[in-house]
Amino acid sequence: MALVKDEAIILSTRLFGESDKIVRFFTLASGKVSGIAKGAKKSQKRFMNTLEPFTQVRIEYFEKPTSSLVRIENADLGESNSGLEVSLKKVCVASFFTEFVDKLTKEKQRNEPLFHALKKILDSLKLVEFTVTDILYYELQMLRHLGYMLNLASCVHCGKALPDMEKLYFSKERGGTLCPGCSRAVPHRQYPQGFIPRMLTLNDARIGFHGQVCGNLSSEHGEREGEAPTGFPGEGATRVPLVASSAGFERMGRQVLEDFVTYHLAVEFKSYRLLKSITG
Numbered sequence: 001m002a003l004v005k006d007e008a009i010i011l012s013t014r015l016f017g018e019s020d021k022i023v024r025f026f027t028l029a030s031g032k033v034s035g036i037a038k039g040a041k042k043s044q045k046r047f048m049n050t051l052e053p054f055t056q057v058r059i060e061y062f063e064k065p066t067s068s069l070v071r072i073e074n075a076d077l078g079e080s081n082s083g084l085e086v087s088l089k090k091v092c093v094a095s096f097f098t099e100f101v102d103k104l105t106k107e108k109q110r111n112e113p114l115f116h117a118l119k120k121i122l123d124s125l126k127l128v129e130f131t132v133t134d135i136l137y138y139e140l141q142m143l144r145h146l147g148y149m150l151n152l153a154s155c156v157h158c159g160k161a162l163p164d165m166e167k168l169y170f171s172k173e174r175g176g177t178l179c180p181g182c183s184r185a186v187p188h189r190q191y192p193q194g195f196i197p198r199m200l201t202l203n204d205a206r207i208g209f210h211g212q213v214c215g216n217l218s219s220e221h222g223e224r225e226g227e228a229p230t231g232f233p234g235e236g237a238t239r240v241p242l243v244a245s246s247a248g249f250e251r252m253g254r255q256v257l258e259d260f261v262t263y264h265l266a267v268e269f270k271s272y273r274l275l276k277s278i279t280g
């Protein structure tokens with residue numbers, strides 16, 4: 001058995017027996033992994049504040065051929081979760097995105113962009129409170145990294161490119177906009193003019209975001225200089241949202257993603273209801 005060393009973000013933990021912990025973590029090189037940390041409850045020294053939700057660690061573990069659980073040998077703290085505990089909202093946002101990654105990934109499926117997106121969210125959350133628009137933005141990024149892309153540029157039924165003024169209909173089944181003609185044949189929800197183009201702007205904000213994420217692959221710390229600021233949390237000193245937040249936009253944006261995620265992924269996030277009640 002070779003010792004595996006990796007970067008990881010702790011997704012969840014639970015006590016097991018008298019003194020052990022079962023830990024689920026998302027790694028840079030191997031995706032989601034579940035492991036057991038022997039004596040983690042008693043041996044505070046060995047796993048001092050490291051095996052807690054939302055912490056970022058350099059982890060060492062042994063894979064066991066007879067078990068799906070790896071044996072966690074060591075975890076050195078990279079980034080603590082300190083700073084998230086100051087508000088219930090921050091904890092809820094962190095819980096939602098860790099649950100999102102946990103529920104929508106399979107064990108041992110490498111997904112570096114998703115790892116960096118989650119890291120970015122947790123780092124940014126320590127600095128700022130997220131608006132609902134911020135949450136929508138990161139949710140769109142994560143869906144994209146998971147292979148689920150909304151099509152908000154052209155009709156998902158006939159393929160026709162749509163001018164902004166005709167983007168009024170969203171089909172959750174097809175995952176995108178419909179032209180007026182196809183809207184007569186395909187189930188959809190209708191939205192006010194201007195809403196879908198704003199969602200598209202939010203979705204496309206990935207260009208700057210993704211550039212930064214790629215930049216960070218080769219450097220462990222800090223932001224890469226010279227990347228286009230996108231105006232979302234942690235992506236520049238001045239925070240100028242690309243898409244203006246408004247209650248109406250946020251309510252409809254949330255509805256689009258709720259419809260889409262429920263229909264395509266059939267997953268319920270335990271943390272989502274609380275997050276929604278807090279963010280209004």
Ligand SMILES: [Zn+2]
Nearest residue numbers: 155158179182
């Ligand atoms: Zn069409």
